[in-house]
Amino acid sequence: MAETTATEDLDHEGAAAAEFADQLNDTPSDFVHHEEHYTSLGLSNMKLAMWLFLGSEVLLFGALISTYLLSKTRFITELVAGNPYVIEGISNGENGALVNEMIAEASVEPLFDIPFTSLSSFILLMSSLSMVLAHKSVTEGNYKNLRIWLSTTMLLGATFMAGQVYEFTTFYREGLTYDGSLLGTAFYTLTGFHGAHVTGGLIMLGSLIYLSFKNKMQMDRAETVELVGLYWHFVDIVWVLIFTIVYLIP
């Protein structure tokens, strides 16, 4: 009798295992929903796709930064040589002292407000920290903290953007227009593209916060938060480069 029961148990386990395997093969979404397919790198396809996208973004920003450096060099050379077209392009009738200072120093540094931009950099670095803490929260199932950190990240990103708008407005009033000089074109294109990326990140963060309040951002969707985080950190990394190359190196 006992032997029969043991055999039945084994049969039952075997049948359950076979059924489980069939379900995995036939309808994997019931059991492994939101689980990603992994590549030989140990990464999910989604994450690898995000890295490839970020790789293409590196090429974009690499080209923009190179263009800025070339344009700045040519602009300063022509400015110091006294090229009237270049001087006229950056003069608005009220900024004579600023233009003279740039010529005397052979640098665009007098144009920049380094303490203000340093504060912007600090804000963006802080947003990277809050983003990574948001990801940590969702992996631990702490949804309240997830909303807090996502909102903090969004607030800091919006503050950074407000700073950039203020900076652009100031530069425009000081005579650096988009079409007035090679420097202006290269500078606004580079920092403008970065600003557009930050804005895109803010939209993604807003979507995550909305989904979180709808209880659709649970532990099994942690990778979505991580992917948005990767994008956000990339935007931060690009600013690390821009801050040093454009603002700090004369």
Place this chain on the structure above:
Amino acid sequence: MSTTTPQAVVDDHAPSHADDHEHHPTVITYWLTFVALVILTAVEVLWSYLPLDGVALVVPLLVMMVVKFAIVGGVFMHLQTDFKILNGYWFTLAFGIAIALAVAVYITVYATFKFQI
């Protein structure tokens, strides 16, 4: 008779997302990383105000920039733990080749503009 369950088979071939997170840095590491980044940024800004010129000014700024780049990529973007194939020697080699390629491209483009006929 094998006692391997289908779940075990699945686990062998597909590392779960939870496994990935076990290798991710802790909250304290994230905070320490942030502090390091802030300190580096402060030193960068202070360095730019020093009465230095040329290589003495630019090289340390570039080095600090690359260090910040690597810290954000390695810790915040989980490059240190996610790309197992790129750990250690391979990561350094791949990173070095990428940087060398980028510098070579920049010099080529710069030379094209500088020495145009």
